[in-house]
Amino acid sequence: MKIIIVGGGQVGGYIASLLLKNNHQVTVIENKDRSLETLKKNGLNKDCILVGDGTDALVLEKAGIMQCNALVCATGTDEANLTAAMMGKFEYDVPKVIARVNNPRNSWLFNEGMGVDVKINQADIIGHMIADEMNYRSIMTLMRLSKGDYSIVRVRVDYHSPNANKTIAQLQLPAQAVLIAIYEEDSLIIPHGETMIRPGQSILAFANEEAMKELNRIFGSDASV
Structure with a gap:
């Protein structure tokens, strides 16, 4: 381009x-x-x-x-x-x-x-990153879109999350969220239903404000399905 x-x-x-x-x-x-x-x-x-x-x-x-x-x-x-x-x-x-x-x-x-x-x-992005750090243990906003309340976020899978070591198909993900990619060390995984979610992974997701709260719950240490 x-x-x-x-x-x-x-x-x-x-x-x-x-x-x-x-x-x-x-x-x-x-x-x-x-x-x-x-x-x-x-x-x-x-x-x-x-x-x-x-x-x-x-x-x-x-x-x-x-x-x-x-x-x-x-x-x-x-x-x-x-x-x-x-x-x-x-x-x-x-x-x-x-x-x-x-x-x-x-x-x-x-x-x-x-x-x-x-x-x-930039001020809005930084502000949301600070707010996310305060409100969500597992989520950081990478980019907030100019239209609507959707953002591209990075979600960290907590080592104590009860949903770790489950496949994506086994999780009740919010309807307003899409998992884009999973990072594990130096490798990148394109997620699908049979992809296993492992503790310590970072997940790139597209979600609105409500879905971010749900992702934080799912991948945090006190999650329940």
Whole structure:
């Protein structure tokens, strides 16, 4: 996929490195000298860096926005991210526009009407992670989706859970939860009905708030079926 990232700061640079490792074609637009130097020091190829303003139509076109599959707006200012998002969606019809929310008070602006398909609200994610750590012994939120109350969560199977060493088919999983993958040491397992749940495993799941509570009960130490 061809992906353009507007903003080459700490967040944009990390996203770029991650995408490049996964063999995507990436162009980072940045105009601040310090950020440009950091990108180069972190090993980003100069062919992946375009010096300029990501809210400038000529710069976006030079980056190849008319052929890109996704636009990531990751600057440190919400105004720039919204401007780039609207240009990408409404001027160039980019299929997927993802925007970073810096100020939580501006979160309501990041919607489809403003050209944003997916918003990443860091404060909201961190807040939910802290709340989860306080409320759920077994669950950590990895990503909260911008629509609805669904999240991608990591569930740890407690060593004292009575549901450990049972197959998925034997568990009464909540209807509003889907198990995506199971991690055990360095291996990844795609779960199915006969997959055995073992203590100490980490389970990647898609669930809403109520289902998260139920998953915590099922895989926690005081679970009962």
